[in-house]
Amino acid sequence: MKKISILGAGLSATSLIEYLLERAEQNDWQINVGDCDIDIAKHKVGNNKRATAFTFNVKNIDDVNKAVAEADVIVSMLPAMFHHIIAKSCIENKTQMLTASYVSKEIKEMGSAAQDANVGIFMELGVDPGIDHMSAMKIIDKLRADGSTLNGFYSSTGGLVAPEYDNNPWNYKFTWNPRNVVLAGQGVSMFIRNGRYKYIPYQRLFHRLSETSIEGFGDFEIYPNRDSLKYRKTYGLEEIPTIFRGTMRRKGFSRAWNVFVQLGATDDSYTIENSDKMTFRQFINTFLAYEEYTPLEEKIRNHFSILITDDVYNKLKWLDIFEDIKIPLKEATPAQILQYILERKLQLEEGDKDMIVMQHRFEFTTKEGEDKEITSTMVVKGETNERTAMAITVGTPLAIAVKMVANKELKLTGVHVPVIPEMYNPILEELEESDIKFTETERTL
Amino acid sequence: MKKISILGAGLSATSLIEYLLERAEQNDWQINVGDCDIDIAKHKVGNNKRATAFTFNVKNIDDVNKAVAEADVIVSMLPAMFHHIIAKSCIENKTQMLTASYVSKEIKEMGSAAQDANVGIFMELGVDPGIDHMSAMKIIDKLRADGSTLNGFYSSTGGLVAPEYDNNPWNYKFTWNPRNVVLAGQGVSMFIRNGRYKYIPYQRLFHRLSETSIEGFGDFEIYPNRDSLKYRKTYGLEEIPTIFRGTMRRKGFSRAWNVFVQLGATDDSYTIENSDKMTFRQFINTFLAYEEYTPLEEKIRNHFSILITDDVYNKLKWLDIFEDIKIPLKEATPAQILQYILERKLQLEEGDKDMIVMQHRFEFTTKEGEDKEITSTMVVKGETNERTAMAITVGTPLAIAVKMVANKELKLTGVHVPVIPEMYNPILEELEESDIKFTETERTL
Numbered sequence: 011m012k013k014i015s016i017l018g019a020g021l022s023a024t025s026l027i028e029y030l031l032e033r034a035e036q037n038d039w040q041i042n043v044g045d046c047d048i049d050i051a052k053h054k055v056g057n058n059k060r061a062t063a064f065t066f067n068v069k070n071i072d073d074v075n076k077a078v079a080e081a082d083v084i085v086s087m088l089p090a091m092f093h094h095i096i097a098k099s100c101i102e103n104k105t106q107m108l109t110a111s112y113v114s115k116e117i118k119e120m121g122s123a124a125q126d127a128n129v130g131i132f133m134e135l136g137v138d139p140g141i142d143h144m145s146a147m148k149i150i151d152k153l154r155a156d157g158s159t160l161n162g163f164y165s166s167t168g169g170l171v172a173p174e175y176d177n178n179p180w181n182y183k184f185t186w187n188p189r190n191v192v193l194a195g196q197g198v199s200m201f202i203r204n205g206r207y208k209y210i211p212y213q214r215l216f217h218r219l220s221e222t223s224i225e226g227f228g229d230f231e232i233y234p235n236r237d238s239l240k241y242r243k244t245y246g247l248e249e250i251p252t253i254f255r256g257t258m259r260r261k262g263f264s265r266a267w268n269v270f271v272q273l274g275a276t277d278d279s280y281t282i283e284n285s286d287k288m289t290f291r292q293f294i295n296t297f298l299a300y301e302e303y304t305p306l307e308e309k310i311r312n313h314f315s316i317l318i319t320d321d322v323y324n325k326l327k328w329l330d331i332f333e334d335i336k337i338p339l340k341e342a343t344p345a346q347i348l349q350y351i352l353e354r355k356l357q358l359e360e361g362d363k364d365m366i367v368m369q370h371r372f373e374f375t376t377k378e379g380e381d382k383e384i385t386s387t388m389v390v391k392g393e394t395n396e397r398t399a400m401a402i403t404v405g406t407p408l409a410i411a412v413k414m415v416a417n418k419e420l421k422l423t424g425v426h427v428p429v430i431p432e433m434y435n436p437i438l439e440e441l442e443e444s445d446i447k448f449t450e451t452e453r454t455l
Numbered sequence: 456m457k458k459i460s461i462l463g464a465g466l467s468a469t470s471l472i473e474y475l476l477e478r479a480e481q482n483d484w485q486i487n488v489g490d491c492d493i494d495i496a497k498h499k500v501g502n503n504k505r506a507t508a509f510t511f512n513v514k515n516i517d518d519v520n521k522a523v524a525e526a527d528v529i530v531s532m533l534p535a536m537f538h539h540i541i542a543k544s545c546i547e548n549k550t551q552m553l554t555a556s557y558v559s560k561e562i563k564e565m566g567s568a569a570q571d572a573n574v575g576i577f578m579e580l581g582v583d584p585g586i587d588h589m590s591a592m593k594i595i596d597k598l599r600a601d602g603s604t605l606n607g608f609y610s611s612t613g614g615l616v617a618p619e620y621d622n623n624p625w626n627y628k629f630t631w632n633p634r635n636v637v638l639a640g641q642g643v644s645m646f647i648r649n650g651r652y653k654y655i656p657y658q659r660l661f662h663r664l665s666e667t668s669i670e671g672f673g674d675f676e677i678y679p680n681r682d683s684l685k686y687r688k689t690y691g692l693e694e695i696p697t698i699f700r701g702t703m704r705r706k707g708f709s710r711a712w713n714v715f716v717q718l719g720a721t722d723d724s725y726t727i728e729n730s731d732k733m734t735f736r737q738f739i740n741t742f743l744a745y746e747e748y749t750p751l752e753e754k755i756r757n758h759f760s761i762l763i764t765d766d767v768y769n770k771l772k773w774l775d776i777f778e779d780i781k782i783p784l785k786e787a788t789p790a791q792i793l794q795y796i797l798e799r800k801l802q803l804e805e806g807d808k809d810m811i812v813m814q815h816r817f818e819f820t821t822k823e824g825e826d827k828e829i830t831s832t833m834v835v836k837g838e839t840n841e842r843t844a845m846a847i848t849v850g851t852p853l854a855i856a857v858k859m860v861a862n863k864e865l866k867l868t869g870v871h872v873p874v875i876p877e878m879y880n881p882i883l884e885e886l887e888e889s890d891i892k893f894t895e896t897e898r899t900l
Binding site for chain 2: 198239271300302
């Protein structure tokens with residue numbers, strides 16, 4: 011009997027745990043779910059005879075070593091900064107490990123130690139990173155095998171509200187950590203276009219839009235998503251002239267969001283004095299020049315060249331930023347206050363469903379010299395409040411990989427991400443059975 | 456005989472050392488000048504019989520303790536981050552200490568230890584901080600004594616090229632550390648206006664201009680200078696409705712500088728791949744979208760709504776940013792590359808003289824209920840290549856304070872900045888003798 015332990019039983023672990031519990035009997039698995047809140051872990055395992063819940067605190071190293079030593083396979087669903095602690099213990103205890111998170115510097119450095127210990131550490135197995143790697147690499151490898159030359163690779167993902175529940179002027183609701191949405195894009199974004207490096211500072215990011223549409227789902231806009239350059243190495247595309255990764259939103263989102271960016275309302279680096287004595291209106295006003303006879307609404311419109319009839323004005327107004335509503339946060343950063351304002355209005359409501367959209371575009375020249383383009387698109391909608399599209403697309407590929415490792419179908423050692431056929435082929439195949447699949451179209455350029 | 460040691464003999468120490476050497480004989484001082492480059496120290500002391508040069512390395516704690524133990528008064532002209540090391544040794548050795556730099560958190564915390572040891576640590580004794588404190592506090596204290604109420608305090612300073620040598624389209628040359636000019640204003644700037652907090656993010660800073668003019672010197676523009684709020688405490692103005700500190704430039708500077716800010720060319724947080732294979736033109740192009748048929752000049756003009764006849768276009772072009780000139784810096788940050796581009800053109804040339812301008816504006820209501828305004832303005836021009844306005848205005852007030860401490864005219868203990876009459880009155884009085892003086896005008900509002 012194989013013992014599989016999941017560390018962290020939050021929302022993002024729902025689909026993962028479900029998948030493993032359903033298959034525990036037939037695969038002869040024992041599933042142990044650990045969380046610092048034992049009730050959450052108990053709720054997740056229910057009355058499944060193959061499963062137990064336990065209290066787990068990553069900050070207690072005895073908890074870590076005990077959980078790792080007792081398991082054959084560890085799945086870490088903890089916040090990313092804790093993975094390296096688990097990985098260290100896994101190498102010491104010769105336990106296999108999987109996560110959905112990015113390979114950190116610390117874990118990268120453990121690669122050869124893991125190999126020496128005969129331990130596999132499999133990461134980036136969620137949706138982004140995860141499904142993006144697998145679906146892209148499958149096509150990239152096929153083009154290579156065909157003798158085609160890849161000239162450009164564009165890949166974008168968005169977490170959005172499903173169209174049926176899309177009922178606000180932003181065409182957006184929080185489907186994941188709102189803090190990450192408020193801070194998205196800070197720092198610099200970089201990509202390469204026709205061999206020319208492009209560096210986009212945060213203050214220009216939401217100007218630099220491209221657009222796409224998905225059949226049956228309408229139009230989307232795309233803004234650059236941080237460091238696209240590093241994917242050249244990950245995908246073995248060191249010489250590619252164009253590589254771009256983006257974030258997808260409904261059209262019009264970025265124009266309005268950019269007002270907050272330009273104002274400085276997304277800044278998380280300092281706190282505002284007496285913020286708990288301010289109202290939403292006063293908060294927004296702190297970022298604009300004092301003008302005795304000009305109301306805030308007019309200052310915003312003048313400053314950003316917005317007409318009163320513009321959609322962007324409607325979006326801003328709908329958030330109540332012009333209202334004298336009290337901010338209940340003491341000495342808060344602008345980003346924290348903005349998050350509070352947004353969470354009042356942009357939460358998923360009971361019964362709402364989310365949606366993940368992902369689209370790759372490959373520009374290539376065939377062996378015969380023809381210039382062509384493949385577009386590959388995935389849309390996944392949430393099923394229930396717990397089985398959100400985000401939870402499904404993060405949890406399912408990870409769960410499939412866990413099965414492969416537990417059943418010795420995947421026996422690699424060292425640190426791996428799913429860019430190799432022996433990982434992406436079986437995972438993508440099984441994802442299709444759960445209706446997580448890509449539609450491909452090809453055209454001549 | 457009093458022993459005065461100066462640590463650090465760079466450009467900014469020139470006027471200070473001159474002042475002290477000239478007065479060493481009559482005051483019975485021994486002057487010791489330490490620098491990690493003994494030749495610089497020797498050059499500064501010349502053949503003055505009262506002076507010696509010595510090798511001093513702040514990273515060698517034995518050097519520090521020896522220099523401090525041997526002196527009655529230490530003047531630290533080292534980079535600001537080293538002051539706290541000197542201060543600690545001064546407290547241990549009961550040596551008085553002076554600097555022109557801001558009081559750091561570490562030094563602030565040494566206040567009571569210094570008091571207990573009977574040691575005075577006098578800081579912020581240069582021009583900004585320094586002369587700004589003294590000249591402002593003199594007027595603030597006078598208004599208080601008159602029973603007036605201060606409603607607004609505005610204070611701005613600029614380091615510029617003297618008008619006679621102002622011969623480039625930017626009306627600007629580097630008169631101090633160019634790196635600080637390139638990075639100026641990053642982070643957030645904050646002030647308070649009519650009781651309302653104002654927070655200006657970097658990306659809006661060079662839009663938020665005000666203007667002023669100085670008789671005989673023409674027009675200037677002013678952009679907000681970092682944290683004005685903290686000056687409420689320093690100046691005892693906790694309840695003042697308006698306090699603003701700014702940086703002065705010649706009109707038109709900020710509009711053009713803002714192009715670099717908006718492009719992201721002042722970013723110092725990441726390095727550009729293969730920067731040593733790029734030209735100026737390619738560097739600027741990395742920040743703009745790829746457009747096959749639009750030349751860079753046109754992209755810049757379109758993006759920033761600049762006409763070919765506009766002054767801002769002329770400023771940019773004059774820097775050679777549209778030229779294919781090689782960047783000789785490997786893996787450099789945008790800020791480093793921009794600094795290289797600017798230094799080619801904006802250096803002070805042989806014989807050029809610099810200029811410091813400082814202007815305070817006080818809005819107040821008199822005891823009789825009259826609304827009035829005092830404007831207080833200082834302009835200092837450089838005298839020679841070594842005796843720059845910056846070196847004179849940093850070194851002279853500091854030197855006067857050193858004299859006061861060495862001669863026991865200033866006997867305070869603990870950490871002090873010159874906001875008290877017993878410091879600012881004698882220093883301002885002697886500064887006037889060196890023609891470093893303020894002109895006051897008053898008008899009814």
